[in-house]
Amino acid sequence: MSNLFSYWEQKSFLSGFDVIIIGSGIVGLNAALHLKSGRPSLKIGVLESGFLPAGASTKNAGFACFGSISELINEMESRSESELLEMISMRWRGLKKLRNNLGDSAICFEQNGGYEVFKESEANQANLCIEKISWFNTFLKPVIGKHDIYADFGDKIAGFGMRGIRNIIKNKYEGQIDTGKMMKALLSKVQSLGVTVFNNCPVQNIEESSGNKIIHSSQGSFNSKSVILATNAFIKNLIPELDVIPGRGQVLITEPIKDLKIKGTFHYNKGYTYFRNIDDRILLGGGRDLDFIGEETTEPGVTVIIQNELEKLLYETLxxxxxxxxxYRWSGVMGFGKELKPIVKEVSPGLYCAVRCNGMGLAMGSLLGEQVADLIQI
Ligand SMILES: Cc1cc2nc3c(=O)[nH]c(=O)nc-3n(C[C@H](O)[C@H](O)[C@H](O)COP(=O)(O)OP(=O)(O)OC[C@H]3O[C@@H](n4cnc5c(N)ncnc54)[C@H](O)[C@@H]3O)c2cc1C
Incomplete structure (x- = not known):
């Protein structure tokens, strides 16, 4: 580290790490949690570039979901059934771990159900999905363990007070969480176990020196035996050859609404658009499909084209x-790739990565953190 750090700082805070994790999102913090819970004597540090965690984990919509029917049909056009089933299993197992690790009350988990909505102009798409309900219930039974996951909710549409909605499919096992509370609880848990989290500490590069890693950051250099990269959409700054493409997601939240009828997590347009209730407000996000090229960026920002379309849906339909x-309006960045499967591997001796949740990292992030932690041999 820089010579300006005191003897005490260097000895107690900055040296002797067994594992350094880069990125304090859900994946990085779960890797820390799993390593430290299994081996309390390990010295673990987490380096985070943001003042707060600055990736998707504090910016997402808080859907504890594993797939809507139109999204799954869409995925099946380019994936094998087994690949898709494995992904749904990872989402489901990840959600169970998230709830077990932190507890439902700490993350404000509520199982209000998930709903896929179809407008009147989307009759063909709706009919196709409704016809497939029984097929998907059988397909998912081995991983979800239930046979009654999706159901036609047609006769209860009016209860939500929306206009122009023709069909709704309900998934009764879907839930919602408070993303901010989840990340605060996760951070407190890893810190209470003795993991040190350094904020405002962007890592610029990592080099090898006598079997150790030297991690160069804007605050100085750290030494560690092993390094985990959990930087998701930003991974290309450190390992350019990995197949991870950024995809920005934009979100808005309304002021509180009196007698709000919308309750639960809602999916629209193959999952590209989504909305839910939170504290008597509506959170509405997505619309990346309106401008895939413009949204292929790690830069934060909201755009007129997407925000206008979200507002149109909000005021005319919801x-x-x-x-x-x-x-409120904000954006966050997800990591996508050609394959649905996340990349969890040892990139080179002692250097590991767990990235590319394809927009479902709240669901699978706790599992991914554990998987990458289990690869480490020290
Ligand atoms: C708008 C939006 C809505 C979403 N909604 C949902 C949802 O409802 N359900 C769901 O399952 N998933 C959802 N997701 C996806 C989910 O949030 C992500 O898949 C998940 O948070 C990824 O976690 P992560 O830990 O891999 O990455 P991130 O949370 O992105 O964490 C990576 C961290 O690495 C840090 N970092 C990057 N580069 C460096 C560096 N060089 N040095 C130090 N630190 C660095 C970043 O600042 C960041 O904090 C949504 C995402 C967005 C953007």
Whole structure:
């Protein structure tokens, strides 16, 4: 580290690491949690570039979900059934771990159900999905362990107060969480076990020296026996050859709405658009399909084309006759790739990575963190 650090700082805070994890999102923190819970004597540090965790883990929509029917049909066009089933299994197992690790009350988990909505103009798509309900219930039974996952919710559409919706398919095993509370609980848990998290500490590169790793950051250099890269969409800055393409997601939240009827997690347009209730407000996000090229970026930002389309859906379909103010807008970046499977591997001796959750890392992140931690031999 820089010579300006005191003897005490260097001895107690900055040296002697067994494992350094880069990225304090859900994956990096779960890797830390798993390593430290299994081997309390390990000295573990987490280096995070942001003032807060600056990736997707504090920016997402908080859906504890594993797939809507139109999204799954869409995926099946380019994936094998077994690949898809494995991904759904990872999401389901990841969600169980998330809940077990932190507890439902700490993450405000609520199982209000998930709903896929189809507009009147989307009759063909809706009929195709409804016809497939029974097939998907059988297909998913081996991983979810239930046979009654999806059901036609047609007769109860009016209860949500939306306009122009023709069909709804309900998934009764879907839930929702408070993303901020989840990340706070996870951070407190790893810190209480003795993991040190360094913020404002972007890593620039990693070099090898006599079997050890030297991690160069804007704050100075750290030494460690092993390194885990959990930087998701930002991985190309450190390992350019990995197949991870950034995809920005934009979100808005309304002011509180009196007598809000929408309750649960809702999917629209093959999962590209989504909305839910949170604290009497509506969170609405997505629309990446409107501008795939523009949204292939790690830069934060919201755009007129996507925000206008989200607002149109909000005012015309979700809350007809009402015009609540939009109080929050933000973006976050996901990591996508040609394959659905995340990349969890040893990149070179002592250097590991766990990235590319394909937009489902809240669901599978706890599992991925454990998987990468289990690869480490020290
Ligand atoms: C708008 C939006 C909505 C979403 N909704 C859902 C949802 O409802 N359900 C769901 O399952 N998933 C959802 N996701 C996806 C989910 O949030 C991500 O898949 C998940 O958070 C990825 O976790 P991660 O730990 O791999 O990466 P991240 O949370 O992105 O963490 C990577 C961390 O690495 C840090 N970092 C990067 N480079 C460096 C560096 N060089 N040095 C130090 N630190 C670095 C970043 O600052 C960041 O904090 C959503 C994502 C977005 C953006």
């Amino acid at each position: 809350l007809p006759g009402q015009k609540p103010k939009i109080e």
